[in-house]
Amino acid sequence: MSFDPNIYQSAVVHFSGGRYHEALTTLSAMLEASPTHPEALNLAATCCYCMNRHAEAESHWRRAISESPEVAGSYSNLANLLLAQGRLSEAESIYRQAIRIKPDFAEAHYNLGNLLNQLGRPEEGEAALLDAIRVRPEFAEAHFNLGNLCKEQGRAHDAERAFRAAIAVRPDHAEAYNNLGIVLRETGRPREARAALRRAVALQPGSAESHLNLGHVLHDAGQAGRALAFYRRAADLRPDYPEAWLSQGAAAHTLGRPRDAESAFRASLAIRADDVQALSGLGLALSDQERFADAEAVYRHVLELDPGSAIARGALGHTLHQQGRAREAEAAYRTALAARPDLASLHYNLAGLLGEQQRLHEAEAAYRSAIVHKPDYPDALNNLGRIVWQLGRLPEAEGILRRALVLRPDHSDAHNNLACTLKDMGAMDEAIAGFRRAVTCSPANKIAHCNLNYALTYHTEDPREILDECLRFAAYHEAPFLSERVRHPNDRNPNRRLRIGYVAPDFNTHCQSLFTSPVFGAHDHEAFDIVCYSSTTRTDDVTTSMRAKVDLWRDVHELSDEALAKLIRDDRIDVLIDLTLHMSRCRPLLFARRPAPVQVQWLGYPGTTGSSAIRYRLTDPWIDPPGRPDVDARYSERSIRLPETFWCIDPRVTSTEAPKVGPLPALANGHITFGCLNNPCKASERTLRMWAAVLAALPHARFLLLAPHGARERLIERLSALGTETTRLEFVNYESRDVYLQTYNRIDIGLDTFPYNGHTTSLEALWMGVPVPSRAGETAVSRAGLSFLMNLALGDLVAHDDDAYVDIVSRLAADVPRLTDLRATLRPRLEASPMMDAPRFARHLEQAYRDMWRAWCDAPD
Known part of the structure; x- marks a missing residue:
């Protein structure tokens, strides 16, 4: 039988309808009559290929090539088959034969380019793709794959150009928009990336990849909630897509929803069981739920899979740290740092552990190492500032914390720590403003709000202001x-x-x-x-x-x-x-x-x-x-x-031995020495005005104050502005308790602070024979001195206004015989008072507890 075009056309119709078996049956009859017909051989090979009968397909194409070696399409089709079978070298050779026969064969150039890139020869692959584009400039897939090749090589701008060319040729190319969005995200152009990915999603609503990538751009922009919606859609479209679940977990973590994060990471692991990234995310989600033992087990599994992972080792250290296993945690951090000394986060976490152990100098060094490796690290600067503050280097701490706030102006903890530093420097107006900023930046910052509540007791004379702020704290945190x-x-x-x-x-x-x-x-x-x-x-x-x-x-x-x-x-x-x-x-x-x-x-x-x-x-x-x-x-x-006193003290509890009360210093010095060993933050403007007035009334007196550097300079400046000669001032720093108590042997009269009176400090001064006249106010803390002095039958040393305070102190300073008597009698007087009668005080305390308990017993449930 000779070649019949009608029969061939019938085979083509069957093939086009996906009826490959019928097409092949029709062609078999033709090939029996005309075994060398190239079109019939090609179509028969294609039918076999579609039916996964690859050996027959290869045989047919080789016969087609043998009979018509000038037909480039047969070579290309055979090469495609060999490529599908993984016979890459053979495929390359056949593609090249097709191109030699037909140099303007765009598809062969294109397929060869993809194959060469697959073989790890991207330069040759790129040249082949460029040949395909040269032959056919409107070849969208060639532009697209050229973009992919450039993207894989990290040539973002070349990739962008290729993807845009693909889109110019085919405006509905969803994959090109998707990959363009990826490149734009990588080059820091989030708005353009978002627009490209939105277009990709619009063109191909069923693409899980485009939804995922749009979610990434939104997550980068701080829109974790919106990102999560796209990640969920990606997982809905493709439930077996581990990256979609992984990204859901990351977004849920960002949103502070650790249980949702845990579920998402577990879903990812159900698809890809030993995925280190998903396991690490799961460990983080468990840590966020304070399930540290579970997190520890996860991180140990990660380290079984990847023993050299410094990040996982550091995360293990964190879980051990949170379980109170400080030695193991420190060892884990140090092992991780030995492998990756460049990881700032590891230095940071080690520093936190050392700080908790009061190894402050080591913690300082570790935070500084973190900052060396990551200079724009506001959390490390914040914590370094806090450590330096704890070490008493107040001006240095202030500078470090201000650097942290330049990097992140809304850093609540840095505002809090700066405020603590300013408080200890005596800058209470600035400190309270700082605590308020910390709470404004993060209303959930319980520590900052507690600090604000406490700081107000140093600052305000209005008890209602203190109560109102404490009620605000309770309304938010107790809700x-x-x-x-x-x-x-x-x-x-x-x-x-x-x-x-x-x-x-x-x-x-x-x-x-x-x-x-x-x-x-x-x-x-x-x-x-x-x-x-x-x-x-x-x-x-x-x-x-x-x-x-x-x-x-x-x-x-x-x-x-x-x-x-x-x-x-x-x-x-x-x-x-x-x-x-x-x-x-x-x-x-x-x-x-x-x-x-x-x-x-x-x-x-x-x-x-x-x-x-x-x-x-x-x-x-x-x-x-x-x-x-x-x-x-x-x-x-x-x-x-309580019937007599709020306080019951034994000053000997924390002393190695009770220091003796020395003689009145004025007897040897020839002048009165005033003293205040309170925290400088208690030195309010009103306090300083009273002190300055006392010093003005007694021009030969001297004044000994406790103040570290930072607070000291500020006190000098403020007292100088009130007319006090700075040569009359002497400062001491914080010392051991025994040295501190001995300092009272240099002081004749203690000057109290207002509105926050000395509490422990005043009782210790009294125990050391130093009288402390006090200014009483309306807030509870401004009436401590009144309570002490009334329990010592020294009510004449209590003033209820500023002028009276100056007058009482001045008269006492002029009465050396009384000062001498007080020096000798204050300690025994205190020891005989209710304030050092622990059994008596305990009975009062117990009666109060019993009365409260009875009231509860009588109350309805």
């Missing part, structure tokens, strides 16, 4: 807990032995221990079971001594507020006492969870927490005169007045 109904199963027997819990971070060599230690030792342990919840990170001999005085000691510095609240409930505490209020390392959100039926605040300073969860505050009749509703309205808590 998540207010709706929870808390039931306490405690036995409502009003007369049984009560479990009393004290919560504090300073059960060690700290001024607070001067008050807590004697009380713990004097408690009636038959009637009261005393439990301490210690957040102390640095224990010492004082800690050991205090531990021996209580019935149960709990080290809880590693526990979250939620975990500690559960522990307190499990311990069946009846009365829980907050000893810190808004001072450093306080735990207001522990008390917001109401772990005990009766909650009380005492000791940190006389004031208010603003908390609706703390029902009572302890005070005394001098701080808060009874019978005055306007005084009680200054606090969110109900004021319970």
Whole structure:
């Protein structure tokens, strides 16, 4: 049978309709009659190829080439088959034969270019693609693949040009828009990238890749919520797309939704089980949920897969750190740094660990290393500033923190730390403004808001201003807990032995221990079971001594507020006492969870927490005169007045030995030496005016002040502006407690501060024989001196206005015989007073606890 065009056309119709078997049957009959017909052989080969009968396809194309070696298309088709079978070298040779026969064969140039790039010969591949474009400038796929080749080589601008050429030829080329968007993102042109990717999504709504890449651009722009929506759509379109789930996890992490992040990372791992990136993301999500043991297991698995990963080793260090395994954490950080000393984040995390251990100089060095490797690292600058502040180098700390804020003006923690530094330098107006900025930048910054609340007690004379700010704190931070109904199963027997819990971070060599230690030792342990919840990170001999005085000691510095609240409930505490209020390392959100039926605040300073969860505050009749509703309205808590004093001290708790009271310095010096060893932040403008007036009234007197550098220069400037000769001023720095107490042997009269009186400082001065006349005001902290002096029967040393204060101090300075007598009698007078009678004070305290407990027992559930 000769070649019949109609039969051939019938085979073509079958082929076009996807009926390859029928087409091949038709062609087989033709090829029996005309076995060398090139068109029939080519079509038969193509049918076989489509039916995955590759050996037959190859045989047909080789016969076609043999019979018609001048037909370039047969070579190209055979090469395509060989390429599909992975026979790349053979395919290359055949493509080249096709091009030799037909130099303007654009598809052959194009396919050869793709093959050469696949063989790792991108320069030759690029030349072939350029030949395809030269032959056919409107060849969109050649432009597109040239763009891909350039992109893989990191030649972003060449890639951009090629993708734009593909789009110019074919405006509906969704893949070209997608890849153009990728390149534009990589070259830092987010707006153009977003536009290109939006076009890609519009042209191809079913493309998971385009949705994913648009999500990346939005995530980069800080629009994590919108990015998450595109990542989710990508996963909906292609559920087996691990990158879509991985990106969902990253966006959820950015949004602070660690549970969603965990779910997404686990979905990614279900597709690609040992993907290190997804595992690392899962570890981060678990850490964000404080599931550090689970995170540790994940990071250890990552290190099994990639033992040399410094990032994973550093992340492991973080989880160990958070579990309180400091030695293991430090070892992990240092191992990671040995492998990657250039990773700033590793230096940063190590520095944080060292800082917590009070290895401040080592922490400083580690933060500086982080900054060397990443100069624009505001978090490291912030923490370095904080460490330098802790080391007492205040002006240097100020400069570092201001650098952090230049890099990130809304850095809440940096504003907070700068404010702390300014406070210690005595710049209280600036400090309070800084704390307010910190809270404005991040209303959730609990530490900054606590610092603001406490700083106001140094600054304002209006108790309502303090209460209003504390109420704002409570309204924001306690809100998540207010709706929870808390039931306490405690036995409502009003007369049984009560479990009393004290919560504090300073059960060690700290001024607070001067008050807590004697009380713990004097408690009636038959009637009261005393439990301490210690957040102390640095224990010492004082800690050991205090531990021996209580019935149960709990080290809880590693526990979250939620975990500690559960522990307190499990311990069946009846009365829980907050000893810190808004001072450093306080735990207001522990008390917001109401772990005990009766909650009380005492000791940190006389004031208010603003908390609706703390029902009572302890005070005394001098701080808060009874019978005055306007005084009680200054606090969110109900004021319970101890009958004599708010304070009970034993100054010997943290001293190696009690220093002796020396003779009155004025007897040897021939002049009065005033002194103030309070924190310089208490030196308000009003205080300085009173001090300057005293010094003006006594032109031969001298003034000894405690002030570190930074605060010292500011005090000199401010007192000089008020007419005080700076040659009359002498400064000392912070010293050990024994040296500090001996300093009082150089002082005749202590000058108090206002509106925040000296508290511990004044009691220590009195114990060292130094009288401290005091100016009383309206806020609780401005009435501490009044309370001390009334309990010592020295009410004549209390002033209720500034002029009276200057007059009282001036008269006392002129009365050397009285000063001599006070020098000899103040210590025994203090020791005989209620302020050093721990058993007497403890009975008053216990009666207050019992009365509070009875009120709870009588109240309806």
